[in-house]
Amino acid sequence: MKHCFDRILSPVVRNRITAVAVAFAGLVATTSCNGLIYDDEGDCAPYYKVRFVYDMNMKFADAFPREVKDVTLYVVDDRSGRVVLKKHESGQALSQDGYMMDVDVAPGDYTLIAWCGEGHRTSFGVNDSDVHTELRCKLLQRAAPLQGPWGTDGSHVRKPLDNLYHGKLAKQNFPSSQGTHVYTVPLVKNTNDIHIVLQHLSGEPVDKDAFTFTITDENGLMDWDNSLLADEPLTYFASHTDAGIAGIEVPDYSGADDDPIVARELVQVSAAVAELSVGRLMENHRRTAFVNIYNDENERIVHLPFIDYCIMVKGKHKEKMSDQEYLDRQDDYSMVFFLDEDDRWVKSHIFINSWKIVFQNIEA
Numbered sequence: 001m002k003h004c005f006d007r008i009l010s011p012v013v014r015n016r017i018t019a020v021a022v023a024f025a026g027l028v029a030t031t032s033c034n035g036l037i038y039d040d041e042g043d044c045a046p047y048y049k050v051r052f053v054y055d056m057n058m059k060f061a062d063a064f065p066r067e068v069k070d071v072t073l074y075v076v077d078d079r080s081g082r083v084v085l086k087k088h089e090s091g092q093a094l095s096q097d098g099y100m101m102d103v104d105v106a107p108g109d110y111t112l113i114a115w116c117g118e119g120h121r122t123s124f125g126v127n128d129s130d131v132h133t134e135l136r137c138k139l140l141q142r143a144a145p146l147q148g149p150w151g152t153d154g155s156h157v158r159k160p161l162d163n164l165y166h167g168k169l170a171k172q173n174f175p176s177s178q179g180t181h182v183y184t185v186p187l188v189k190n191t192n193d194i195h196i197v198l199q200h201l202s203g204e205p206v207d208k209d210a211f212t213f214t215i216t217d218e219n220g221l222m223d224w225d226n227s228l229l230a231d232e233p234l235t236y237f238a239s240h241t242d243a244g245i246a247g248i249e250v251p252d253y254s255g256a257d258d259d260p261i262v263a264r265e266l267v268q269v270s271a272a273v274a275e276l277s278v279g280r281l282m283e284n285h286r287r288t289a290f291v292n293i294y295n296d297e298n299e300r301i302v303h304l305p306f307i308d309y310c311i312m313v314k315g316k317h318k319e320k321m322s323d324q325e326y327l328d329r330q331d332d333y334s335m336v337f338f339l340d341e342d343d344r345w346v347k348s349h350i351f352i353n354s355w356k357i358v359f360q361n362i363e364a
Contacts, residue, residue, distance in 0.1 A: 044178040046107060049100040052114065052167060054187040058329050064187065065095045068165060071116045073101060073185075076132040078109040078171055083130045100182065107176035112169040112185050113224055119164035119191060132224055137164070137190075139220035139234070139279055146235075149298040154218075154233030160240075161277040164190040166226040188226060188328050190280040196238070196291070197336040199271040206272040206339065208243040210296040213274035215306060217289040220279055228282050238274035245270050281307060283323040291335065302337055309335075 050073060054064040071094060075085040085105050093099060115126045115137055126137045142155035167185040175181065196213050200206050214235050221231040281289065286307045293302035310333060311323045321329070 046174070046176060046178055047180045048103040048105065048174055049180060049182050050103055050112060050185060051100045051182060052116065052185050052187055054165060054189070056186065056188050056325075056328050057331070065097070065099070067163065068116050068187070069094055070118050070121065071101065071114060072120065072126070073103070074113040074132065074135055075103060075105055076111040076113060078111055081132050083132055083135070084110075103183075105174060107174050109171060109173050111171060112167070112183060114165075114167035114185050114187070116165040116167060116187060117163040117189075117191075119162035123159070123161040123191075124164050135224040136229065137166070137222045142220070142234070149294055149300060154235065155220075156235040156237060158237045158239060160275075161191045161279070164279075166190055166222065168225060189331050190222065190226070191331070192278050192281055193332045194276040194278060195332075195334045196274045196276070196293070197271050197334065198274075198293070198339055199269060199336060200339050203270055205245065205270045206243055207296075208241040208272035208274075211272060211274075211301075212294040213238040213241070213276065214292045214294075215276055215278050215289065216292065217278065217281075217285060217306070219282065219285060219289070222280060226280070228280060228285070233288070234279075236276050236278045238276050240275040241272060243270070243272045281310065281327045283307065283311070283327060293337070 052064050052068065052071060053062050054068060055062045057063055069092075070088075070090040072086065072088045074083050075087075076082065077084050085103065087101060087103070089101055111132065113132060113135055115124075115135070120126055120137060123139065123141050124137050125140050127134050129135060139157070139161075141157050141159050141161065143158065144156075145154060146156055165187040167187040169183060169185045172183055194215060198206050198211060214237055216233060216235050218231045218233055219228055220234050221229040223229050286305055289306040291302060291304045291306045291309075292300055294300050307327070310330070311326065314321075314323075314326050317326060
């Protein structure tokens, strides 16, 4: 029978039938993957991708493409607790729309841990370990204790800290089913910028070199899950100070009710500004974090619990988030102190992030 067909069918027809059969066989093989075809894959294997999101900020918007330029991801096997993959990527690729990291692991259950930002390889360092509980991040920019009114316990930090971020996504199933599976790791920023302003009530110039600005805390060692571990006391010094005079127009409300502003007085305000950067702020560190300012006679003229006052100015966000969420979202704090004629802090009020805190029962 086969020979009969060979005689009947021409070679051209037989070639066409063979080509159609091969194409049909390929189509069956492809559509057997649940009818899905992936342009960039071409087979039935699962593909895993990880994206990173940094929206834990006061704008509630993803700032990852703009802020984060360095990522190290650790993929941890949930059964053994071992790191089965460590992958690092950096540069402009992270700022491109739709950036995702390819993750090549076997199907299974995993926890994803990430240390990100330039800071995790410069100002800080992460343990090189294949055990996930040892993926701790430590502040490296520590110098020996200094002699002075700020004490000798612990180390001091003078350089600005590069940005540090942490991410964790626990207990995720990486299935064996074909297709692309995407996992999103949320990030928390661990570094904070602090601006301290000293302002003279009299308008006289403020000598920036006549004051020493510090923030103390015990926050230089973070565990794999971003909680703070026991650490030595750290004294953060201002990495930059400046001084200047600004003119402010003050309205005069002594006029008629229908025209309350009858004149404007130009007032010159003199101030010194100090810039500091510190590690992660935690709500349970209320008793270890303090703002201190010393004058040129080594007298401490300001001593305030930093965490307490940061949380005090949550304002309209009070009902929306916990204290710790506020500290995680807010990464820039401004504090304004006022000096009297003796260059001492006037303890009647303080401004933090534009909020005025008035102290009650102030002794004369």
